[in-house]
Amino acid sequence: MADDGALPPSRSHDPQYNQKRSDPFQFGSRFLENGDDPFEFNAWDHVETDDAYKEYSEQQYEMQRQSPVSDFDKHRFNSDPAKWWNLFYKNNTANFFKNRKWLQQEFPILGKVTQEDAGPITLLEIGAGAGNTAFPILAQNKNPKLKIHACDFSKKAVEVMRSHEGYDTEHMQADVWDIASDELPPGLEEGSVDVALLIFIFSALSPLQWKKAVENVHRVLKPGGEVCFRDYGRGDLAQVRFRKGRYLEDNFYIRGDGTRVYFFEKDELAAIWKGEKIGASATPASGEAASEPLAEPLFDVEDLGVDRRMLVNRARRLKMYRCWMQGKFRKREIQ
Ligand SMILES: C[S@@+](CC[C@H](N)C(=O)[O-])C[C@H]1O[C@@H](n2cnc3c(N)ncnc32)[C@H](O)[C@@H]1O
Secondary structure, eight states: OOTTSOOOGGGOOOTTTOTTOOOTTSTTOOBOOTTOOGGGSSEEESOOOOHHHHHHHHHHHHHHHHSBOOHHHHHHHHHOHHHHHHHHHHHOGGGOOOOOTTHHHHOHHHHHHTSTTOOSEEEEEESOTTTTTHHHHHHTOOOTTEEEEEEESOHHHHHHHHTSTTOOTTTEEEEEOOTTSSSOOTTOOTTOEEEEEEESOGGGSOGGGHHHHHHHHHHHEEEEEEEEEEEEBTTOHHHHTOOTTOEEETTEEEOTTSOEEEOBOHHHHHHHHHTSOSSTTOOOOTTOOOOOOOSSOOEEEEEEEEEEEEEEETTTTEEEEEEEEEEEEEEOOOO
């Protein structure tokens, strides 16, 4: 402690003074260092999980594996996943909208393409849901030539976007499209998209759909086009907390509302986007074909990071970890 009795910045709870405090949506600015008391704040950035949490996670995974989803339910949830997302968007009207202040900070390209003089830009958001990414981008857009195509395979989600007060057809087009289908999104041709956004959608796919999804993104992007990616990482508390009867296969689960969620490892994601490993471990579900690895890399992985955040329940002195994967991939030309 300083001689004058004032707390050093790292110990202060005054947000102006304490450099370790950050807006909850601004990642990466509060680091846990030697000498810090983890229970002093309720969130810390870039924290490695401790041994106790790792052990607890392994025990949970074993428990989950021992009590998988029944074959009947596997079929129920895998045969028509859009149905469960439609229900989600029907039932969650109050929880749709989030203010994603971190988007531009994490994906600087979004700042560039929305500048007044950026010129004609086509942005495709895939698995756009209620428009939590598209609408904040539109709200701060100054580029008269920006067009956002916001697609989702849930009809209900598309209805929600189309009835949003910010839905401006001059700059936005919301459509039903399944990233794992044989078609391209309505109104888009091969090689026509500058930037593709995939925010928490890849985790909703079965591993058997990864190959088709990556191929479709490659098809629709312009040469050199960019993918902005964010999704759940392995060991996230949402994974660790799954109870009995939710396990589909390793790292792939059914939530209580019938939607599916996968948790990615960094190397695995890089391999998926390069085309080295595509759903190799998955057991084909009905209606889904097993996939072969891609012959040539489709994307260069320019950036891929693990964003970890430790949440602390100060009253119960419990540590929990959030874990997200964030990446930037660029379309390679196939020779
Ligand atoms: C976790 S939500 C994320 C929504 C939105 N990106 C966000 O971050 O708020 C996943 C979304 O992916 C959509 N989705 C799942 N599988 C899809 C597929 N095969 N093709 C297109 N969208 C899909 C779901 O309908 C849902 O809206």
